[in-house]
Amino acid sequence: GRLWLLYAINDIDMGTFYLYDRESNKLKSLFSNSTHIPRQAMSESIPITFAARDGYEVSGYITYPISVPETQNVPLVTLVHGGPHSRDYWTYSSQVQMLAAQGYAVLRVNFRGSSGYGTEHSAAGYKRWGDLIQHDIIDATKYVISQGGITADKVCIMGGSFGGYSAVMSPIIEPD
Numbered sequence: 001g002r003l004w005l006l007y008a009i010n011d012i013d014m015g016t017f018y019l020y021d022r023e024s025n026k027l028k029s030l031f032s033n034s035t036h037i038p039r040q041a042m043s044e045s046i047p048i049t050f051a052a053r054d055g056y057e058v059s060g061y062i063t064y065p066i067s068v069p070e071t072q073n074v075p076l077v078t079l080v081h082g083g084p085h086s087r088d089y090w091t092y093s094s095q096v097q098m099l100a101a102q103g104y105a106v107l108r109v110n111f112r113g114s115s116g117y118g119t120e121h122s123a124a125g126y127k128r129w130g131d132l133i134q135h136d137i138i139d140a141t142k143y144v145i146s147q148g149g150i151t152a153d154k155v156c157i158m159g160g161s162f163g164g165y166s167a168v169m170s171p172i173i174e175p176d
Helices: 092-099 117-125 132-146 163-175
Strands: 003-010 013-021 025-031 045-051 057-062 076-081 105-110 148-161
Touching: 013 132, 025 148, 057 132, 076 092, 092 105, 105 132, 105 163, 132 148, 132 163, 148 163
Parallel strands: 076 105, 076 148
Antiparallel strands: 003 013, 013 025, 045 057, 057 105
């Protein structure tokens, strides 16, 4: 129990391993997963919270590309997580960073049914894959567009697993 191996990760750092010595109260960096990529090249994710069309509170993360001036509108990719009973985290995502590096803003939504927000939030998505969950994703996209900085006619949706299902369902529900 004297030596601890720690791993720290965040939205702009792929992760660093540290060795902590409890006796000397010293922390030593061992190695990083991304020393070849400067943190200044990474785009930060910003937590968001909004009310869906029925008033239900939904949260997520928006990542704007650092390569584009703040005054310029950018295209948006709504990136839907699998599951649907899983979630997105405020952590490093290679997909998010790859899209942001190409000039896209990236929206990730922890719609009702996503895990990690309590039993009620998770249960609110049961049997609601094709309506309430899709509405949360669509409403999140509209919310982000309403905040400015997004080119409203250059928006797409993508994802794997449930995210792929959502990418098919969302334009059926909301063709525009």
